[in-house]
Amino acid sequence: MRIGELSKATGIPVPTIKYYLREGLLAPGELTSPNQASYGEVHIRRLRLIRALVDLAQVPVAQVKEIVESLDADDIPLHDQIGRAHRALTPARKPTASPEARAAAAVEVDALLTRRGWTVEPEAPALATLIETVAALRTLGQDNLVAFLDAYAEAVERFTQLEVEAVAAPTRDQLAESVVIGTILGETLITSMRLLAQESTSANLWR
Amino acid sequence: MRIGELSKATGIPVPTIKYYLREGLLAPGELTSPNQASYGEVHIRRLRLIRALVDLAQVPVAQVKEIVESLDADDIPLHDQIGRAHRALTPARKPTASPEARAAAAVEVDALLTRRGWTVEPEAPALATLIETVAALRTLGQDNLVAFLDAYAEAVERFTQLEVEAVAAPTRDQLAESVVIGTILGETLITSMRLLAQESTSANLWR
DNA sequence: CGTTTATGGATACTGATACTATCCGTCGTA
DNA sequence: TACGACGGATAGTATCAGTATCCATAAACG
Numbered sequence: 001m002r003i004g005e006l007s008k009a010t011g012i013p014v015p016t017i018k019y020y021l022r023e024g025l026l027a028p029g030e031l032t033s034p035n036q037a038s039y040g041e042v043h044i045r046r047l048r049l050i051r052a053l054v055d056l057a058q059v060p061v062a063q064v065k066e067i068v069e070s071l072d073a074d075d076i077p078l079h080d081q082i083g084r085a086h087r088a089l090t091p092a093r094k095p096t097a098s099p100e101a102r103a104a105a106a107v108e109v110d111a112l113l114t115r116r117g118w119t120v121e122p123e124a125p126a127l128a129t130l131i132e133t134v135a136a137l138r139t140l141g142q143d144n145l146v147a148f149l150d151a152y153a154e155a156v157e158r159f160t161q162l163e164v165e166a167v168a169a170p171t172r173d174q175l176a177e178s179v180v181i182g183t184i185l186g187e188t189l190i191t192s193m194r195l196l197a198q199e200s201t202s203a204n205l206w207r
Numbered sequence: 208m209r210i211g212e213l214s215k216a217t218g219i220p221v222p223t224i225k226y227y228l229r230e231g232l233l234a235p236g237e238l239t240s241p242n243q244a245s246y247g248e249v250h251i252r253r254l255r256l257i258r259a260l261v262d263l264a265q266v267p268v269a270q271v272k273e274i275v276e277s278l279d280a281d282d283i284p285l286h287d288q289i290g291r292a293h294r295a296l297t298p299a300r301k302p303t304a305s306p307e308a309r310a311a312a313a314v315e316v317d318a319l320l321t322r323r324g325w326t327v328e329p330e331a332p333a334l335a336t337l338i339e340t341v342a343a344l345r346t347l348g349q350d351n352l353v354a355f356l357d358a359y360a361e362a363v364e365r366f367t368q369l370e371v372e373a374v375a376a377p378t379r380d381q382l383a384e385s386v387v388i389g390t391i392l393g394e395t396l397i398t399s400m401r402l403l404a405q406e407s408t409s410a411n412l413w414r
Numbered sequence: 415c416g417t418t419t420a421t422g423g424a425t426a427c428t429g430a431t432a433c434t435a436t437c438c439g440t441c442g443t444a
Numbered sequence: 445t446a447c448g449a450c451g452g453a454t455a456g457t458a459t460c461a462g463t464a465t466c467c468a469t470a471a472a473c474g
Binding site: 209220222223226230240241242243261315403 | 460461462463464468469470471
């Protein structure tokens, strides 16, 4: 398959495919001559993944690169592969909260993790985001929401349990891909469902 | 309070505040003379909200504008206010799936909504995203995840229920603000918690 | 009372991101 | 053997989220 056919097969313009190649999101095709390469099913598959992440899940291209790199690094433990993908998914956010608010939130979050028995490394980027969010909620006067942290955590555990049950991939490669897709598209799924459920509830309560 | 003090009170640089004023995210201060304005508590509060949405929840500035506009439009029903905010939160996504895949997913999602008894308008942007996501999951070969749609929906209902319980605001204005903050920061909360729960689970299973 | 600093308002510039477009020399096919 | 497609490189574009600069005026300080 040449690049034109790859483009037709995926609906992605040739210049965009070239861009993904340049950025290292897509492995180069096998060169059959100095200026002729051939692409296969793998490339179609990968492009579909890229598009889902970029268009649907709005993951920045640089992050998609890290994610596919972690997928291709099948020589490291699965847990580390997932860790790499997780790191790519949590953007570095400018600190919003005051140091005091953050410190208080950190204590609170720490207690939550202990209660739930979640063992995470202290440098996990998602941890910083959670702390920052709790601090922001308090600063914005939404203490009532913070009071439900444990209930939130319980519902979140349900998702994670579902996703573990859902991954039933035959090979190690496919397992990793399954987990990563589940993590990312699962979030889009949850977000859109949540909006719909809210709309329905809001219609019942306030209209 | 003048703009310099506002800047000091919030930690936001003066040029950035001016930018938010230009973009209409922040109401202008009361003019005491042709080139002197005074700002109050409302402005501090609003800036904190803007920063939480922009920095923490990564909502684009244009969308934040629509959200604060919907908050200020307290002359329309609460349900419509929330609808406006919801619309601002669902970015227009380029269609990813093939027409056939989308049509199949649409049927599936429709059945789900009926089963759950969710009543949403057919033009809800989140609906399109959900359909697109289901189609993408199928195209990417993640049918096993799609099989858990109902379980996902159930867990999502749990969140919505929590959030309804959590909003206990005295006034109509504060109710709207509470719902909007809950919707947006609640998502950041869920996302970061989910990542942490996954990391913990992944450590237990695969390390 | 004069000088320095801050302010509101307008306009211009910047850096990052995600593509698009163009060019060039080569290659495969008709 | 002509002609469009290709690989590879470089340059250009649009959008976004601020920053920076300028101006005339107002406030604060000595």
